[in-house]
Amino acid sequence: MRITVVGTGYVGLVSGACLADVGNDVLCLDVDPAKIQTLQQGGIPIHEPGLPELVRRNVEAGRLRFTTDVEAAARYGTVQFIAVGTPPDEDGSADLQYVLAAARNIGRYMDGYRVVVDKSTVPVGTADKVRATIAEELAARGAAIDYSVVSNPEFLKEGAAVEDFMRPDRIIIGADDERAIDCMRELYAPFQRNHARQLVMDVRSAELAKYAANAMLATRISFMNELANLAETLGADIEQVRQGIGSDPRIGWHFLYAGCGYGGSCFPKDVKALVRTGREHGHELGLLAAVEAINRRQKLRVVDKVVRRFGEDLRGRHFALWGLAFKPETDDMREAPSRVVLEELFARGATVAAYDPAASREARRIFGQETRLGCVERPMQAIEGADALIVLTEWKEFRSPDFERIRAQMRQPVVFDGRNIYEPAVMRRYGIEYFGIGRRCRA
Ligand code: NAD
Numbered sequence: 001m002r003i004t005v006v007g008t009g010y011v012g013l014v015s016g017a018c019l020a021d022v023g024n025d026v027l028c029l030d031v032d033p034a035k036i037q038t039l040q041q042g043g044i045p046i047h048e049p050g051l052p053e054l055v056r057r058n059v060e061a062g063r064l065r066f067t068t069d070v071e072a073a074a075r076y077g078t079v080q081f082i083a084v085g086t087p088p089d090e091d092g093s094a095d096l097q098y099v100l101a102a103a104r105n106i107g108r109y110m111d112g113y114r115v116v117v118d119k120s121t122v123p124v125g126t127a128d129k130v131r132a133t134i135a136e137e138l139a140a141r142g143a144a145i146d147y148s149v150v151s152n153p154e155f156l157k158e159g160a161a162v163e164d165f166m167r168p169d170r171i172i173i174g175a176d177d178e179r180a181i182d183c184m185r186e187l188y189a190p191f192q193r194n195h196a197r198q199l200v201m202d203v204r205s206a207e208l209a210k211y212a213a214n215a216m217l218a219t220r221i222s223f224m225n226e227l228a229n230l231a232e233t234l235g236a237d238i239e240q241v242r243q244g245i246g247s248d249p250r251i252g253w254h255f256l257y258a259g260c261g262y263g264g265s266c267f268p269k270d271v272k273a274l275v276r277t278g279r280e281h282g283h284e285l286g287l288l289a290a291v292e293a294i295n296r297r298q299k300l301r302v303v304d305k306v307v308r309r310f311g312e313d314l315r316g317r318h319f320a321l322w323g324l325a326f327k328p329e330t331d332d333m334r335e336a337p338s339r340v341v342l343e344e345l346f347a348r349g350a351t352v353a354a355y356d357p358a359a360s361r362e363a364r365r366i367f368g369q370e371t372r373l374g375c376v377e378r379p380m381q382a383i384e385g386a387d388a389l390i391v392l393t394e395w396k397e398f399r400s401p402d403f404e405r406i407r408a409q410m411r412q413p414v415v416f417d418g419r420n421i422y423e424p425a426v427m428r429r430y431g432i433e434y435f436g437i438g439r440r441c442r443a
Helices: 010-022 035-040 050-059 070-076 099-110 126-140 161-166 178-191 203-234 238-246 267-280 288-299 303-312 339-347 360-365 379-385 404-407 422-427
Strands: 001-007 025-027 064-067 080-081 114-118 147-151 172-174 197-201 318-322 351-354 373-375 390-391 414-417 433-435
Touching: 001 010, 001 070, 001 099, 001 414, 010 025, 010 064, 010 080, 010 161, 025 080, 035 064, 035 197, 050 064, 050 422, 070 099, 070 390, 099 114, 099 126, 099 379, 114 178, 126 203, 147 172, 147 178, 147 288, 172 203, 178 197, 197 203, 203 267, 203 288, 267 288, 267 303, 267 360, 288 351, 303 390, 303 414, 303 422, 303 433, 318 339, 318 379, 339 351, 339 360, 339 373, 351 360, 373 433, 379 404
Parallel strands: 001 025, 001 080, 025 064, 080 114, 114 147, 172 197, 318 351, 318 390, 351 373, 390 414, 414 433
Antiparallel strands: none
């Protein structure tokens, strides 16, 4: 099949490369010329395991190409995936300007039947807006061309995006015409040879299903964070509570970790957008508003602990920070807890040496001229002379560090563990003063 993917971010680039890998001819469009230039020169603008090899293989095979030419892109694929960003607007609702701009370009230049697929996470009713936008463009040039609009929300996880796209646990196809449904079934057949399920449903349910999934996962996290804070007060240990409830199959183990809050490009914005959608339609989604508020507070939890230990005035204090990305295996720092923690530490006069296996470049871009931040190349470099180590992302390489060396090289052996990756008893054995989230340790 000939496919156009509009937007070459985390979702668009991964989708395009995976679709090419099963034999489709794919043209990826982006309005960011620097991104397209990087891709055309063989570079990959994001960190995603397995993606560089996948892109290289398909570019070499001639199945994957990149362009900034909107006209060529609209004329190319019978299937047009829209995978552009939907960032939060000022009021928390999803900003649809990029989705509708993509739709406008498709309508302006398409020259035959198109299946236009909303892959971006978009509020209920967006497919109708995409349909209307294309209709307007066609009417403006007096063209009568048939097209379908499909909602096909994406469930891949950053850090495992290629694997998730290649082996999805479900594929949601929201459509109401058979021609589009057949086309999508054929397109996705190679990705579900074993047990993945194609769920065909109406467009609005598909749009809502994506928000429901993210809202549910965010709720589990905020639930655990709320309980962790209570556990601290009560002298209980959230890790043991987690074991006690995760073993119940009705609850399960996933997304049951207390920590320094969720971040990323999806949960925060999608929870906000769903609350906003509810409000617009007269439904106050109190549960989700609380999920959001708890998360905002939780990002400050580590700073509260630092302040309780070192005082409000952190001038002259120097901290080692491990983990800038919002989660392991990505360079994405959108809404990452590290951003809030860094800003709070800087505001109180502290300096920070930060290490992240993938996100240092992104941190330099975000914090630009901030002289209080130094990004270092190795975890132990950050430790040198620090008053405390703060861990904010659970990268595998942080799990079993040389604690003897950490104790020896720091000004004082203090660890704030925002992801509960260390055991309080082990830390005590190494003579390290340890602060977890909801753990039975000094807080
Ligand atoms: P991103 O910001 O990484 O990428 C979006 C890309 O779209 C950018 O490169 C931008 O330049 C480009 N773009 C914007 N307007 C354009 C236009 N008119 N034409 C062509 N290109 C255009 O975003 P992302 O993380 O890939 O997310 C995309 C969508 O997918 C969002 O709605 C997001 O909520 C959803 N989603 C993201 C993830 C994830 O893990 N990142 C997972 C599932 C769903």
